[in-house]
Amino acid sequence: MAFSYHSPAELQQLGEKIRDKAVRVTMDQAASYAAAQQAANNDATRSDTGQLPQVQGYTTPAQGRPDDEGNLRAYVGQAYAEIPAMFAVFGLPNPDDSRPMLDALYSVAATVEVDLQLTSRDNKIAAPSAVSPISGTASVGEVVDLIGGHMKEWTGDAALAFELYLKNNVRAAALHREIALSLALSLEAQLEINRRINTDIWEIGQKTYKALDGLDAWCPGANASKSVALLTISGAIAAVIFTGATAGAGGAAFAAAVGVEGLQSLATTLSNTGPLQNKKVDIGGLTVPPIITGMQNAMTELTKSIDAQQQELASGLTTFTQDVHANWNRILVPGPREMNDVRNADGASLKTSDSFRVR
Known part of the structure; x- marks a missing residue:
């Protein structure tokens, strides 16, 4: 098979596509949504007790519960934010x-x-x-x-x-x-x-x-x-x-x-x-x-x-x-x-x- 080159910009875009898909599926699919809620609540507890959260840089939201839809979407977006960079590094x-x-x-x-x-x-x-x-x-x-x-x-x-x-x-x-x-x-x-x-x-x-x-x-x-x-x-x-x-x-x-x-x-x-x-x-x-x-x-x-x-x-x-x-x-x-x-x-x-x- 002939080699088909993919530029660093294409790899970045692929990572962004995967990140966006991961967030969307998490919010739409029941099992993934439930798993994300549990993870968000666990990280909120870690943050409140001075422990290191699973999602780097996460802090307990100022308003609402950690597993509210709005807060959860932000949490999931933060969890998968590094995916584009993970692909771009191979450029x-x-x-x-x-x-x-x-x-x-x-x-x-x-x-x-x-x-x-x-x-x-x-x-x-x-x-x-x-x-x-x-x-x-x-x-x-x-x-x-x-x-x-x-x-x-x-x-x-x-x-x-x-x-x-x-x-x-x-x-x-x-x-x-x-x-x-x-x-x-x-x-x-x-x-x-x-x-x-x-x-x-x-x-x-x-x-x-x-x-x-x-x-x-x-x-x-x-x-x-x-x-x-x-x-x-x-x-x-x-x-x-x-x-x-x-x-x-x-x-x-x-x-x-x-x-x-x-x-x-x-x-x-x-x-x-x-x-x-x-x-x-x-x-x-x-x-x-x-x-x-x-x-x-x-x-x-x-x-x-x-x-x-x-x-x-x-x-x-x-x-x-x-x-x-x-x-x-x-x-x-x-x-x-x-x-x-x-x-x-x-x-x-x-x-x-x-x-x-x-x-």
């Missing part, structure tokens, strides 16, 4: 707006080493598609070949050391490409997490409203109004690693990649995330309070899953960073010491140098 920018950043990373990888037109093979190769080098650039291999052609007439220790330096840079290019692809993967994974957050909080809201709506026709002896929210956040990273998450038209897909010359890719590090996971959360009850409690429980479950996915990604990035540092001398190839003596030499000096001369 995020549209993940698909980051597509240019991903394309830039893939273009960097394609520029460093052009062999990117690959397909996934048994979850062992990172396979971005529809990418091309940055316009007006050449791959490291092409640049090294060009320099090597001009170096054919040069001899001496420094010349040989520089030739080896060029070859090491060709090998390093594969590592540079792996770094760029792993950075792209980390962004792909984070954006997929954000998509699942946006999808799941909308799902929670829709199913909460559906459960509340079911109480409108409630009558004594009827079954509880029940909805089931399907949370997908726990499979976010696995979807990127194993299934391949495509973000936007012509987007890049990833599968678990092997390391390059000893540098373990981020995809390999994250490939132990396991199979895709969906979690069902019940939202329902015979009155409004258990439905709202079910909604809050679903939000708590979503938050826990978000934390788990973020920690998984952070741990993978930490391991990958350590691996990059361990391979630093092969990633950033040091210049040959033999070139130091001729670093500032002019053409005439180079032609007579023992360590770096032209035939």
Whole structure:
């Protein structure tokens, strides 16, 4: 199913819709009304005796009984006033707006080493598609070949050391490409997490409203109004690693990649995330309070899953960073010491140098 983005304003509006529905059903449905009366009276007693009321900030009304219709409506409105904010806190920018950043990373990888037109093979190769080098650039291999052609007439220790330096840079290019692809993967994974957050909080809201709506026709002896929210956040990273998450038209897909010359890719590090996971959360009850409690429980479950996915990604990035540092001398190839003596030499000096001369 294609991702459908819901803005922070839409989440706020959904929360307001649920809040208003919860108040309306409470005042219209007999069982919910009775439960609210009891809760209001209990909170009034707590307020009068200096105890903390269940509804934050509640104080005993100055006129009338706590369970009078007017006072009760105000009490219920206060009880559910925070619902819009509970949804708004999950608001995020549209993940698909980051597509240019991903394309830039893939273009960097394609520029460093052009062999990117690959397909996934048994979850062992990172396979971005529809990418091309940055316009007006050449791959490291092409640049090294060009320099090597001009170096054919040069001899001496420094010349040989520089030739080896060029070859090491060709090998390093594969590592540079792996770094760029792993950075792209980390962004792909984070954006997929954000998509699942946006999808799941909308799902929670829709199913909460559906459960509340079911109480409108409630009558004594009827079954509880029940909805089931399907949370997908726990499979976010696995979807990127194993299934391949495509973000936007012509987007890049990833599968678990092997390391390059000893540098373990981020995809390999994250490939132990396991199979895709969906979690069902019940939202329902015979009155409004258990439905709202079910909604809050679903939000708590979503938050826990978000934390788990973020920690998984952070741990993978930490391991990958350590691996990059361990391979630093092969990633950033040091210049040959033999070139130091001729670093500032002019053409005439180079032609007579023992360590770096032209035939």
